[in-house]
Each structure stands twice: as C-alpha cells, then as structure tokens.
Amino acid sequence: MIVPRSIPTDSYLFLTGDDDTPAEWPATRFPEYTDERLTQFVDHLRAMSNGDLASGLPVLSSAGLYTLVVVLARAAGVGHGSWTAAARITEQLPAATPALLTELRRRDCRGMGDDPTGPVRRGRLLQLVGAFTRLSQPGATARQRRKMQGDCPFCGDPASLLVSLPAVTWRCFGCSRSGGLREFAECLLTQTLSRSAAPGQPQ
Numbered sequence: 675m676i677v678p679r680s681i682p683t684d685s686y687l688f689l690t691g692d693d694d695t696p697a698e699w700p701a702t703r704f705p706e707y708t709d710e711r712l713t714q715f716v717d718h719l720r721a722m723s724n725g726d727l728a729s730g731l732p733v734l735s736s737a738g739l740y741t742l743v744v745v746l747a748r749a750a751g752v753g754h755g756s757w758t759a760a761a762r763i764t765e766q767l768p769a770a771t772p773a774l775l776t777e778l779r780r781r782d783c784r785g786m787g788d789d790p791t792g793p794v795r796r797g798r799l800l801q802l803v804g805a806f807t808r809l810s811q812p813g814a815t816a817r818q819r820r821k822m823q824g825d826c827p828f829c830g831d832p833a834s835l836l837v838s839l840p841a842v843t844w845r846c847f848g849c850s851r852s853g854g855l856r857e858f859a860e861c862l863l864t865q866t867l868s869r870s871a872a873p874g875q876p877q
C-alpha cells in the first residue's frame with residue numbers, strides 16, 4: 675500500500691472528543707489514550723517509517739509526537755502496567771527515545787506553542803498526564819476547581835501531582851518535578867531511557 679507522505683500520519687486519530695461535560699476551565703477535550711488507539715497509532719507509524727519509529731518523527735504533527743511519548747513510556751513500563759503491544763517496540767526504545775526528545779525540543783513553541791495557556795494546550799496536558807495517572811478535582815472551592823490532582827507517575831507519591839488549569843503547568847510535591855506539557859513528556863522519556871538502556875551501557 676502506498677501512503678502519501680505529505681499527509682500527517684496521525685491526523686485522523688486526533689479528532690476532538692464530543693464529550694459535552696462542562697469544564698471548569700476551557701480545555702479542548704481530546705480523547706483518552708486507550709491501548710487500542712495507541713496500538714493503531716504504532717501500526718500506522720511503523721508502516722509509514724518502514725518499521726523504524728525514529729525515522730518517522732519528521733512526518734508527525736505535534737500531537738503525534740506526544741502520542742509517541744505515551745507509546746514509548748508505556749512500552750518501557752513507566753507509571754503504567756503492561757501493554758500488550760509493548761513487545762513490538764521494546765527493541766526500538768534505545769534509538770527512538772533520544773530521537774524523540776531531540777525532536778520535541780526542536781519543535782517546542784511551534785504547533786501547540788502559539789497559545790501556551792489556551793484550551794488546546796490545556797487539553798493536551800490533561801490528556802498526557804491523564805494517560806499516566808487518574809486525575810480528579812481536589813475539592814469544590816473556587817481555588818480547588820482550578821486544579822487537578824493525581825498520583826505522581828515518577829516518584830509514586832499518592833495525590834502529590836497537581837495540574838494548574840489556569841497556568842497549564844504541573845508540579846509534584848513529592849519529587850519536586852514540575853513544568854508544562856513538554857517537561858512532562860521529557861520526564862517520561864528520561865525514565866523510558868533509563869529503563870531501556872542496554873545492559874552494560876552507561877546510564
């Protein structure tokens with residue numbers, strides 16, 4: 675099958691959800707990263723890149739890059755249990771993970787960056803963090819409704835990760851990690867790298 679390379683491989687996967695639950699802060703509601711969706715994404719990317727995930731990075735949109743972050747981190751077992759498709763990409767982790775880190779840094783402030791505290795970026799941050807921890811509102815006061823809370827996928831501290839909805843940032847009070855969308859992705863990839871380094875390789 676010939677797939678035209680000019681079409682972003684992932685655009686059809688990222689339609690916004692039509693869940694009409696009102697959000698306290700305007701956030702674009704992106705669909706949850708389900709195992710099925712991630713597997714479909716990986717299969718498509720592998721087909722586009724002749725099986726070499728790292729070489730497929732340039733054709734991905736920003737949303738696709740963040741989806742690949744979830745794929746690699748889950749394949750390495752970061753903050754999440756087993757994933758049936760993980761075995762198919764485990765051997766690509768040592769090459770694809772640093773390539774993805776580089777690509778994320780290169781593209782920051784493009785794509786999603788024009789609107790750093792807007793609904794698109796807020797929705798992406800909730801989608802990304804929500805793929806690794808279950809988020810809920812810590813309470814009903816006006817101040818609490820500006821936040822979402824969950825367990826930290828990096829240090830494991832329960833309920834110590836807070837996402838600020840107005841600022842579109844996150845912070846863990848257990849391990850002091852913090853940042854925005856890209857920093858969360860970087861923390862995931864850093865853990866992915868340390869878990870996937872070949873035996874005997876310096877970490």
Ligand SMILES: [Zn+2]
Pocket residue numbers: 826827828829830831834846847848849850851
């Ligand atoms: Zn933490």
